[in-house]
Amino acid sequence: MVKDFRLRQDLRHFLQQCHCDTGGLTRQTLLNRTHWASPSNAPSPGLRMAMELRALLLLLLCFPALQAQTPHAEEGLSEGSSLSIQCPYTAQADYHQQKAWCHMRGGQCEPLVETIYPTQYPRTNRVTNGKVTIEDNPMYETVSITMTNLQVEDSGTYFCAYRPYPHKYLPLKKISLNVFKELHKWELDSLSVQCKYSALVHSTDRKAWCRRGRTGCEIWLMTDNLSTWTKSKDLEDKTLIQDDAQKRTVTITMKKLQAQDAGVYWCVLYRGSSLTQKMEIRLSVSKRTQQYTPKESDDVSVQCPYSASYYGAVSKAWCKEGARKACTILVTTDLKPSGYRKKIQQGRFTIQDDTQQGMVTVTMEKLQVQDSGVYWCALYEHGQLLRMVEVTLTVSEVLAGTTLSGTASTSQATPSSNTPAPSSNVNTFILLSVVLSILFILALTSLITLCVKRRKQLKRRGNRQAEDIYDKPEDTAQFDSTERMESPKDDSKDVKYITLNFKSRLSPEDPLYCNVEPSQAHGKPRDENVEYATIALKQLPTNDKG
Numbered sequence: 001m002v003k004d005f006r007l008r009q010d011l012r013h014f015l016q017q018c019h020c021d022t023g024g025l026t027r028q029t030l031l032n033r034t035h036w037a038s039p040s041n042a043p044s045p046g047l048r049m050a051m052e053l054r055a056l057l058l059l060l061l062c063f064p065a066l067q068a069q070t071p072h073a074e075e076g077l078s079e080g081s082s083l084s085i086q087c088p089y090t091a092q093a094d095y096h097q098q099k100a101w102c103h104m105r106g107g108q109c110e111p112l113v114e115t116i117y118p119t120q121y122p123r124t125n126r127v128t129n130g131k132v133t134i135e136d137n138p139m140y141e142t143v144s145i146t147m148t149n150l151q152v153e154d155s156g157t158y159f160c161a162y163r164p165y166p167h168k169y170l171p172l173k174k175i176s177l178n179v180f181k182e183l184h185k186w187e188l189d190s191l192s193v194q195c196k197y198s199a200l201v202h203s204t205d206r207k208a209w210c211r212r213g214r215t216g217c218e219i220w221l222m223t224d225n226l227s228t229w230t231k232s233k234d235l236e237d238k239t240l241i242q243d244d245a246q247k248r249t250v251t252i253t254m255k256k257l258q259a260q261d262a263g264v265y266w267c268v269l270y271r272g273s274s275l276t277q278k279m280e281i282r283l284s285v286s287k288r289t290q291q292y293t294p295k296e297s298d299d300v301s302v303q304c305p306y307s308a309s310y311y312g313a314v315s316k317a318w319c320k321e322g323a324r325k326a327c328t329i330l331v332t333t334d335l336k337p338s339g340y341r342k343k344i345q346q347g348r349f350t351i352q353d354d355t356q357q358g359m360v361t362v363t364m365e366k367l368q369v370q371d372s373g374v375y376w377c378a379l380y381e382h383g384q385l386l387r388m389v390e391v392t393l394t395v396s397e398v399l400a401g402t403t404l405s406g407t408a409s410t411s412q413a414t415p416s417s418n419t420p421a422p423s424s425n426v427n428t429f430i431l432l433s434v435v436l437s438i439l440f441i442l443a444l445t446s447l448i449t450l451c452v453k454r455r456k457q458l459k460r461r462g463n464r465q466a467e468d469i470y471d472k473p474e475d476t477a478q479f480d481s482t483e484r485m486e487s488p489k490d491d492s493k494d495v496k497y498i499t500l501n502f503k504s505r506l507s508p509e510d511p512l513y514c515n516v517e518p519s520q521a522h523g524k525p526r527d528e529n530v531e532y533a534t535i536a537l538k539q540l541p542t543n544d545k546g
Helices: 002-017 027-033 045-062 423-470 518-522
Strands: 072-078 083-088 098-105 108-114 125-129 132-137 142-147 156-165 168-186 191-196 206-213 216-223 228-230 239-244 249-254 263-271 274-286 289-292 300-305 315-321 327-332 344-346 349-354 359-364 373-381 384-393 396-399 402-405
Touching (some): 083 168, 098 132, 098 168, 108 125, 108 156, 168 191, 191 263, 191 274, 206 239, 216 239, 216 263, 289 300, 300 373, 300 384, 315 349, 327 344, 327 349, 327 373, 327 384
Parallel strands (some): 072 168, 168 274
Antiparallel strands (some): 098 156, 132 142, 156 168, 191 249, 206 263, 216 228, 239 249, 263 274, 315 373, 344 349
């Protein structure tokens, strides 16, 4: 009995020293509930077991490591996108309790949106506040969160939580949200980023711009509002960091971007030895490219545009890329003290810089197969080359009957007759085919039209000849219609008749003509019956008036 009393005394002393979350119960209440432990009021064995179980639960509350771990998720999304999260809950946070979406600031849960107080009937509870929507579905025991139009400022730690007590939020799920900016640039473009920090940041705290790598974030620039540190001499001409303490904004500028500058960058704050990320930038830099496929002994001319206002006063170079991306200079522009740029020729290479139009023109003469490769139009300053345009040159060697490509990847020989024509020749062939097709269609149409006209002319000429034969100017008889006699070859012995119709008046004295077939005129008389035709002219009554 004395042993039980001492155990309960130790438990009371432990609860007095415990500063833990006991689910809303005060330490005094817990102490009162353990006051049963005295020699005079010893509980029954069943009650004593229940009290020991309660003490064990209190131990679980006081040691967070013994509690169930809250699920944790990390989300990385770009600006303008939406976040959708589902937080399941169990019986400990049933539909009778309100659900909330909290943003953790300074260790406190700031609710952005909460469900309304639920009724006794389980039904979907949906509430929207600004760009945040929360929906409690008791049927599936799940809380759904949606945040739209995310911005960099929305980055932070969030909780799905429920409210067992009026001013108490217990987490269901923890979400670490990282909203980053996606920027797409071309080579030689500039980048400017503004990172805001809160009023809690002291003006002398260090602000930095770092590039994330495999081993962490490598510092490129740093400032404490009094001095600026740069990683290397090369970055001093390309990067700049400025801290505006009044606006509480750090501005980072990167100029003359190159493809190798692509990556993930952070705006960070240094306080002591701790680092706090304020913004993440995901940068991509694209190259401007050109491709040429000339033949051996040809000349090629390349034009590389640039911004005349930014880079007109910078020297330009033409170089060939070699091993490890190193570029060997072949020819550069010559800047005189007066600023006048002239045409420079060095061997087979010529370079000319038009600083007013912002155009560099490079000409390579008498190309050879070994000239195939990758070239740069580049800015040339302080001994560094900054690529403006990347040019891929493929020179083809023309042999008897075959064409060999100047690059190893296409070194297989093919007959010249089957060699695909360059894109310019293909376009010319297509254009020529279209023109020939149009000309063929026009010629065919003209031929058909001429045939139709010729046929009509022959038909009209035949009609005129018929009129000339049967319709003379004189009062010669003409027949409207005639019925031809059967051929003499016809063995029929029937009498043949013919009917003549006259258009004009005929007198008995007018001669009458008829056409006979040659076979009838020159044929020898046969012993057959002679056929006669009698033609009688009827005198038509005349009109005195003519």
